[in-house]
Amino acid sequence: xxxxxxxxxxxxxLALTLFxxxxxxxxxxxxxxxxxxxxxxxxxxxxxxxxxxxxxxxxGMIKTNIFEKANSRPFAGLLEDINYENDNLYLVANTGKIExxxxxxxxxxxxxxSDLDQPxxxxxxxxxxxxxxxxxxxxxYGTPNSYIAVVRNTLGGxxxxxxxxxxxxxDLISFGKYILVAGSEEGxxxxxxxxxxxxxxxxxxxxxxxxFYEAAGKIWLYSTGSDEVYxxxxxxxxxxxxxxxxxxxxxxTGKIAFGxxxxxxxxxxxxxxxxxxxxxxxxxxGPELNPNWYSGSGFYGIGFDTTRGELYVANANGFQxxxxxxxxxxxxNELQTFESGRGPSGFLMR
Amino acid sequence: MILFVWVxxxxxxxxxxxxxxxxxxxxxxxxxxxxxxxxxxxxxxNKEELKNYTNRSIAELLAEKSPVFIRQYGPGxxxxxxxRGTSAGHTAIFWNGIPLNSPSLGQSDLxxxxxIAVDQVDLSFGSDGALLGNESLSGSIHLSSESxxxxxxxxLFQQEFGSFGQYHVGLKGGYSTEKLGIQTKVYYxxxxxxxxxxxxxxxxxxxxxxxxxxxxxxxxxxxxxxxINSNQQLKASYWWNEAIREIQPVMGSSTHxxxxxxxxxxxxxxxQYGRKGIFEVQSxxxxxxxxxxxxxxxxSSLFLNTDWTFNQTGNWEIRLGSxxxxxxxxLSTYSAQEVRWETYQFINFxxxxxxxxxxxxxxxxxxxxxxxxxxxxxxxxxxxxxFSLKTSFxxxxxxxxxxxxxxEPGGNPSLLPEESWQGEMGVLWQKRNFExxxxxxxxxxxxxxxxxxxxxxxIPENLRQVRNQGLEWDNKLETKIxxxxxxxxxxxxxxxxxxxxxxxxxxxxxxxxxPYTPQHQARGSMTFSRxxxxxxxxxxxxxxxxxTLDNSRIMEGYFLAQTHLSVENFNLGPFKxxxxxxxxxxxxxxxxxxxxxxxxxxxxxxxxxxQL
Numbered sequence: 026x027x028x029x030x031x032x033x034x035x036x037x038x039l040a041l042t043l044f045x046x047x048x049x050x051x052x053x054x055x056x057x058x059x060x061x062x063x064x065x066x067x068x069x070x071x072x073x074x075x076x077x078x079x080x081x082x083x084x085g086m087i088k089t090n091i092f093e094k095a096n097s098r099p100f101a102g103l104l105e106d107i108n109y110e111n112d113n114l115y116l117v118a119n120t121g122k123i124e125x126x127x128x129x130x131x132x133x134x135x136x137x138x139s140d141l142d143q144p145x146x147x148x149x150x151x152x153x154x155x156x157x158x159x160x161x162x163x164x165x166y167g168t169p170n171s172y173i174a175v176v177r178n179t180l181g182g183x184x185x186x187x188x189x190x191x192x193x194x195x196d197l198i199s200f201g202k203y204i205l206v207a208g209s210e211e212g213x214x215x216x217x218x219x220x221x222x223x224x225x226x227x228x229x230x231x232x233x234x235x236x237f238y239e240a241a242g243k244i245w246l247y248s249t250g251s252d253e254v255y256x257x258x259x260x261x262x263x264x265x266x267x268x269x270x271x272x273x274x275x276x277x278t279g280k281i282a283f284g285x286x287x288x289x290x291x292x293x294x295x296x297x298x299x300x301x302x303x304x305x306x307x308x309x310x311g312p313e314l315n316p317n318w319y320s321g322s323g324f325y326g327i328g329f330d331t332t333r334g335e336l337y338v339a340n341a342n343g344f345q346x347x348x349x350x351x352x353x354x355x356x357x358n359e360l361q362t363f364e365s366g367r368g369p370s371g372f373l374m375r
Numbered sequence: 376m377i378l379f380v381w382v383x384x385x386x387x388x389x390x391x392x393x394x395x396x397x398x399x400x401x402x403x404x405x406x407x408x409x410x411x412x413x414x415x416x417x418x419x420x421n422k423e424e425l426k427n428y429t430n431r432s433i434a435e436l437l438a439e440k441s442p443v444f445i446r447q448y449g450p451g452x453x454x455x456x457x458x459r460g461t462s463a464g465h466t467a468i469f470w471n472g473i474p475l476n477s478p479s480l481g482q483s484d485l486x487x488x489x490x491i492a493v494d495q496v497d498l499s500f501g502s503d504g505a506l507l508g509n510e511s512l513s514g515s516i517h518l519s520s521e522s523x524x525x526x527x528x529x530x531l532f533q534q535e536f537g538s539f540g541q542y543h544v545g546l547k548g549g550y551s552t553e554k555l556g557i558q559t560k561v562y563y564x565x566x567x568x569x570x571x572x573x574x575x576x577x578x579x580x581x582x583x584x585x586x587x588x589x590x591x592x593x594x595x596x597x598x599x600x601x602x603i604n605s606n607q608q609l610k611a612s613y614w615w616n617e618a619i620r621e622i623q624p625v626m627g628s629s630t631h632x633x634x635x636x637x638x639x640x641x642x643x644x645x646x647q648y649g650r651k652g653i654f655e656v657q658s659x660x661x662x663x664x665x666x667x668x669x670x671x672x673x674x675s676s677l678f679l680n681t682d683w684t685f686n687q688t689g690n691w692e693i694r695l696g697s698x699x700x701x702x703x704x705x706l707s708t709y710s711a712q713e714v715r716w717e718t719y720q721f722i723n724f725x726x727x728x729x730x731x732x733x734x735x736x737x738x739x740x741x742x743x744x745x746x747x748x749x750x751x752x753x754x755x756x757x758x759x760x761x762f763s764l765k766t767s768f769x770x771x772x773x774x775x776x777x778x779x780x781x782x783e784p785g786g787n788p789s790l791l792p793e794e795s796w797q798g799e800m801g802v803l804w805q806k807r808n809f810e811x812x813x814x815x816x817x818x819x820x821x822x823x824x825x826x827x828x829x830x831x832x833x834i835p836e837n838l839r840q841v842r843n844q845g846l847e848w849d850n851k852l853e854t855k856i857x858x859x860x861x862x863x864x865x866x867x868x869x870x871x872x873x874x875x876x877x878x879x880x881x882x883x884x885x886x887x888x889x890p891y892t893p894q895h896q897a898r899g900s901m902t903f904s905r906x907x908x909x910x911x912x913x914x915x916x917x918x919x920x921x922x923t924l925d926n927s928r929i930m931e932g933y934f935l936a937q938t939h940l941s942v943e944n945f946n947l948g949p950f951k952x953x954x955x956x957x958x959x960x961x962x963x964x965x966x967x968x969x970x971x972x973x974x975x976x977x978x979x980x981x982x983x984x985x986q987l
Binding site: 164345 | 575576577578580625626627628629630668669670825827828829832880881883884887922923924925926927928970971
């Protein structure tokens with residue numbers, strides 16, 4: 026999951042600040058999907074049946090396939106990420122496209138449909154889209170030609186440049202005119218100057234960089250190793266490592282949810298032969314550490330509703346049909362379970 | 376067309392041509408699924424009935440003319456059969472008695488089995504593990520070469536041009552005597568598949584031209600049959616086929632995968648007819664080499680059968696046999712080799728009035744596993760001159776494929792064979808030129824293997840139990856009005872295939888119709904012929920299908936129609952010529968067999984066959 030509540034708040038603040046400076050700009054009325062929880066359903070490989078569901082946590086009402094209903098056509102992709110930036114929602118399909126929709130009603134505003142291979146995430150900076158992309162597979166299923174694609178229009182269009190980066194870039198975060206790239210396979214954080222559209226610095230880190238977030242006025246990186254997880258913060262004036270926190274949590278998958286009181290929830294999976302999944306609780310800024318906070322199987326996504334203090338855990342049910350969502354309170358008690366779309370993998374709390 | 380001219384020049388001399396066969400008394404040994412498959416539903420097409428499909432694939436034949444649902448990923452793309460609501464790997468496919476399914480995948484791609492290579496197609500429905508062995512859980516497809524003895528020499532050249540850049544060319548040559556039969560076939564197909572489709576993955580759903588679904592196929596087939604003397608016969612066949620395909624991406628994807636499939640198949644059969652029975656030795660070898668982009672996967676299978684058939688009395692016929700198979704796979708993530716041994720006993724009994732029985736048993740050993748007792752029992756009852764009843768009960772099984780057991784990562788060596796139990800009953804009514812057959816079946820599949828993600832790794836498990844039941848209704852009426860011949864065929868298939876409750880799966884998947892299994896299918900055709908002219912109109916209806924196990928998305932049903940217009944045996948200079956004009960998807964229906972996999976609209980094809 027590449028988004029979190031803190032990022033969202035930052036983006037909203039930025040958007041509000043920008044819009045507050047514009048005179049005569051009509052205020053957009055609150056749309057149907059501007060509140061509540063968006064459930065990201067990745068879809069099944071080869072079927073391209075990714076979709077977004079909307080949950081009203083107050084009433085429990087779920088609206089299914091909201092992209093298809095708003096646009097009278099299927100999403101037709103594997104939904105990798107949803108980013109709320111620049112007052113738009115960007116739906117990133119790792120099958121090779123970006124759909125840009127109105128966050129209130131999900132009607133299409135634009136798209137990037139060509140010159141992408143396996144996009145993973147996106148950020149908006151300097152009026153441009155920067156899209157992390159694994160690039161094409163080679164004959165050994167390696168991705169030696171990963172890149173950040175640049176689209177010089179926030180409502181999509183054609184890719185104008187591909188900035189080469191280390192293999193398998195994942196999350197992106199903007200800071201001023203710079204973006205940071207989580208290079209997951211080679212353990213690198215690359216800094217891109219969005220005006221020059223080139224990498225200006227590379228920071229070596231341990232593990233597989235997965236997700237950026239902001240806390241306590243800093244940018245942080247969550248990175249996973251086989252036996253431990255790493256949280257790095259950065260000096261943003263010279264892009265060097267500021268702090269490193271290491272927690273002995275094995276088998277973390279890279280999926281993370283940001284709870285209240287600086288508590289984070291990390292998905293783990295033991296892999297072969299037991300395939301036990303779990304949720305570990307950690308805090309970089311506080312004392313929390315509970316590597317075995319919750320256990321189960323089939324976990325595929327995680328999200329936290331900070332307003333209600335509820336953790337959402339997604340189960341893909343083997344991709345044979347729709348997945349299920351289990352809602353937990355902050356003590357790990359199950360509150361409810363309901364059906365989502367196929368391959369639920371993340372949540373965007375609106 | 377250049378090739379056409381070349382062939383005309385080269386073979387411009389007239390050879391003996393005759394449509395009349397000189398029939399002599401010969402000993403014919405029927406395949407086991409006919410001889411011992413009593414009580415089972417079968418459908419057969421002979422060479423004459425298949426002539427309109429010569430330049431097409433087995434997948435297209437079955438989709439248009441059979442009750443079997445064909446899952447097709449696009450024109451010329453992966454196509455698999457789903458007999459009675461089961462999956463692609465639950466159909467055994469044979470060519471001249473040799474199993475063709477890939478030992479690593481456990482299935483065959485029906486799109487790259489061209490009809491030009493075969494003279495006869497038979498479908499056998501239901502669980503047939505005792506008669507046919509591995510993989511026949513719900514049905515089997517039998518492709519074969521015809522008997523070649525005592526036929527006139529032939530040299531037939533065929534060309535077909537069609538929409539979307541399609542081009543096929545084939546050459547068949549045959550020579551035979553009373554004791555010797557030789558047949559050679561060479562073919563080449565090119566289909567750029569540049570058809571228009573509506574791209575739902577983009578805003579406005581624009582019409583686009585398919586640009587990554589090109590299909591090329593070529594092959595060579597040689598049949599050799601020799602009556603060594605009045606008691607001995609030898610048959611050998613070799614088939615080489617290569618298909619190169621751009622894999623059509625699902626809508627919304629931009630993949631540009633290329634797949635090459637090359638196969639060598641060889642079958643050798645020796646028959647010795649004795650006073651009390653027949654001794655048969657059959658051997659076969661199949662080598663499949665596949666490149667997916669640059670990734671190579673290779674498998675080979677070597678088979679050796681020996682059978683002895685004898686009549687103890689006039690009412691009893693018994694066949695005893697055994698088969699050894701050497702299976703090997705050299706795949707991108709593993710290498711494996713396996714030996715399998717099978718023994719089987721088939722018994723026919725015809726000692727009761729109007730009743731014929733078959734009892735078949737098979738035992739199989741592989742690795743350290745035993746599949747000890749696979750039975751089937753069938754009965755044909757001729758109730759009257761007009762009515763007959765067929766009923767059978769049997770078991771099918773499928774050994775986990777090499778990929779299921781050895782793929783790295785995820786392969787699960789402890790998997791059990793999938794197994795099915797099936798009972799069926801059918802009534803056949805034949806009156807003058809009309810026949811109607813209604814069949815009801817019930818089928819249960821246990822230990823159904825399913826690949827599921829465990830963390831980031833997909834692993835196969837014996838997870839599912841499925842219960843299938845249904846009705847199959849087939850009808851045929853032939854009539855003559857003056858010099859006009861009219862033939863009507865129509866049929867309906869009802870399939871109820873549900874996933875039984877299973878604590879390992881979400882309850883939302885329980886008791887739901889399996890994905891891509893239409894409950895309702897129907898088909899019909901009308902053929903009009905008079906002298907050298909024939910006209911056929913045929914159509915199929917495929918009902919709504921779910922895309923997932925919880926039936927949360929239902930694809931709408933579709934109705935397709937085709938028409939053929941043929942003129943046969945007219946003289947073009949010294950040559951006898953057939954010409955056929957065909958329209959596929961006559962109503963230009965926009966449809967998908969599988970979700971987001973567009974199929975082509977209306978297409979036109981013209982086919983010219985010249986008997987040189």
